[in-house]
Amino acid sequence: MAGRIKIRAQKKGEMTEVKALMRHPMETGMRKDQAGESIPAHFITDVAVLHGDQTVMQAHWGAAVSANPFLGVRFQGGQAGDAVRVVWTDNQGGTGEGETTIR
Amino acid sequence: MNKTEKGRVSRRRLLNWVALLSTAVALPARAWAAVTRPDTAFGATALDQALMALGETPTRHEGVIFTTPDIAENGAVVPIRVEVDQTVLPNVSKVYVLVEMNPNPLAAVFDIASGTEVYIETRVKVAQTGDLYAVVESDGQLFMASRETKVTLGGCGG
Amino acid sequence: MKTTLWKMTLLLGIGIAPTAVSEDLAAVIQASFSDRGQATLLRLEQDPLQQHCSQPRDQPVDDEIAMALRQQRLDAVVFPADGDFLGDWQRGATVAASGRGLQFNDDPSIANGGNCYACHQLAPSEVAYGTLGPSLTQYGLRGQSDAMLRYTWTKLWDTHAFNLCSHMPRFGAQKILDEQQLKDVMAFLLDPNSSVNQPTE
C-alpha cells in the first residue's frame, strides 16, 4: 500500500506544471498514540521530480511537511506525451514512485 | 551548498538515495548527482540557528515572492508557494522553507535544476502562530521573504 | 399526556430527576451509548430544565412551566461567599480560551476551561471567535455597579435564570467552573485593564 503517488502534468504555455500527491503519514516522532506510546518518526526525506531522464527538481524534507504531502513544480519545455516521474525515499528506507505523461 | 554541510552528509541516507535512484527508478546516472542533505540545518531547534546553518544570514529581497495564508484553518496543513522574480534574482539553485515556531524550523530544501521555474507549492505543518520564511540561493547568495501565518484553534477548541 | 407529567413533576418540586420524556427515547439513548472515562451514562438522564428545553425552537413553550423554571433557576444562584465578584482578568482570559474539560478524553485532574471564544467575541485581538452568542467585546463599558456584577455573575452561573433555554452552559450550577474561575472570568469581562476592554483597531 505504501509508496503511492498521484501525479498530474499539464502544459501551460512554455511551461509544464507538475502536481503530485504522495501517500505518507509524515510522522514527526513527537506524537503519542492512544495508549500513550510514542509514534516513531516516519517521514519522506528525499523527493525528486523527473522529466524523461532529466532531474527537474530534488528536495530534502523534514517531518514538518504535512501528512500525505503535496508538491507542485513547474519546468520549461516538455511536450504532450512526455513521461514525468516522481520518486521518494523515507527515513525508514521506504520508497515510492509514480509516473504520468504530460497532457 | 555551503562548506560546513558537505562533511556532515549522512552516509546511510546518501546510500539509500543512490540505491533508490539506481534500482527503483533505473535512470541514466547523469541525471542524478545526489545532492547532500543539510543535516545541521534540519537539526537546528531555533530559527536563527537554522538560518546560520544555511551559511550566511539571508538578505530580505522583494524578488522572493512568498505566498502563505494569513489565517490557517489548521496548523497541520498550511499551503505555501514560493516564486522568484528571475529578472532580479537569476540562477536560483535552492529554495529553503522555514517555520519559525516549529521544533525544527527548517521544513524543506528544494534543489532547482536550470530550466526549472522557481515555482514551488507544498503544504507544511505550523505548530503555532508565527513567521514562515522562504530563503533562496541566487548566484551563490541567500535572499529571503517572510510572512506571518496565524494558526487558529479549530472547532470546539478542545 | 407527556406534558402533563412534566408539569406535575415541575410544579411538585423541581430537583428530582423525572423520567417522563418518553420511556422509549430514554431507553434507546441509554442503549446507544456506553460509559467512557468520566462521561458515564448518568449524564444522559435529563433534569427538568434539560427536558423542558429539548424541543425545537419554533414550538411554543408553556408559560407556566417556563416561569416556574426561570424562578427556580434564579433562586438557586450562589453568589460569592466573600461578596467579592472580581478575580484576576489574566487568569480569566486563560479560562475563556480553553475548550477542554469534561469530555471523555479529558484528564479530570486538570482544570476545565470555559471555552467562551467558541461562541463569543471577547478580546478584539483574538480573531478566532465564534458567533453563536453575542459579541462581548467592550463588555466592561457596562460598569461595575452591584446590579451589573450580580447580573453578570448570574448569567455565568445559570443563564436560564434570565434567558430560559439559552444554548449557553450553566457554568456555576453545573460545576463546570469553580468559584475562583468564575471570579476570574468576571474580571476578564469587567476589569477596565482586561484585553476584552481594549479599543478595537
Next chain:
Amino acid sequence: MITRWCLLWLAFPAWADEGVFDQYRDLMGDDNPAIFVIDEGEEFWYQSQGPSGATLEACDLGLGAGVTRGAYAQFPRYFADTDRVMDIETRLIHCMETLQGRDRTVTAAKPYSLRGDFGTELEALVTWLAAESEGVVIAPEQGHPKERAMYALGEEIFFYRAGPHDFSCATCHEQSDKRIRLQQLPNLTDHHDAADAYGSWPAYRMSQGLVRTMGWRLQDCFRQQRWPGLTFGSEVSIALQTYMAVNAAGGIMTAPGLKR
C-alpha cells in the same frame, strides 16, 4: 483513474463560502489526499477475505447484489434480510459477516482510525462507496415504516439536551450562518446546509491526515457534547444519519470532502 481525478477536481470549488478561510482554501487548491483512500477502498471490495475467502462483490447495498454506483446516496435504508434500518457502515459489517464469514466482534471492534493509524478497512470502503455516488442525488429511502420511525427518532435526539453542558446537536446546528471559533456551522435543520454538510462526508480531515466517515463525525460530536461514547452502529447513530440524510434529500453527493 484519470476520470476520477478530474471528477474530484471539478467537485472542489464548491467549497467557496468559508469566509475567513477563502485565501487558505484557494491556496490549498483541489488536491485531496482522499483520492488514495478511494483506491484502497476499491481494492478492499475486490479482495478475498475471511474464512469463506470471498470478496464483497455479492454485497447488497440496497440496489441489488454488487451494485455500488449510487448506493451510498440512498442510505440509511431498511433491509428485509436483517429487518433493520442500516447505515452504510453496519451494512458493510453485515456483508463481511455473511459473505466472508468474518466475526463482527472483530470487524466492528475498531471501525475508525485512532491516533497514529493511517486508515481502517471500513473507512476505505466507505470512502470508495461515497465516491461511487459522487454527483448522485441524495435520496434516502423513507418508504418503510421503520425508515420513517428512524427519522422521527433522529429528530427527537437532535434536540435532546443532556450532560454537564446541556448540549444537544441543536446547540450548534439549528441556526444558520453561525460559527464556532472560526469554523462555519451547518444548520442541519435547513435543507441547503444539510445537503452541503451531509453530502461532503466522508471527508479528509486535514488536522488528522485521515479520511473520516459520517459515523465517526457523529461520535466525535458527542464527545464534544460531553456525552458518553456513542456505540458504533447504534440506533442513535443511524437515527441521526437518517435525520440528516432526509433533510439533505435532493442535494448532491460531493464526498469525499476536504475539512479542517
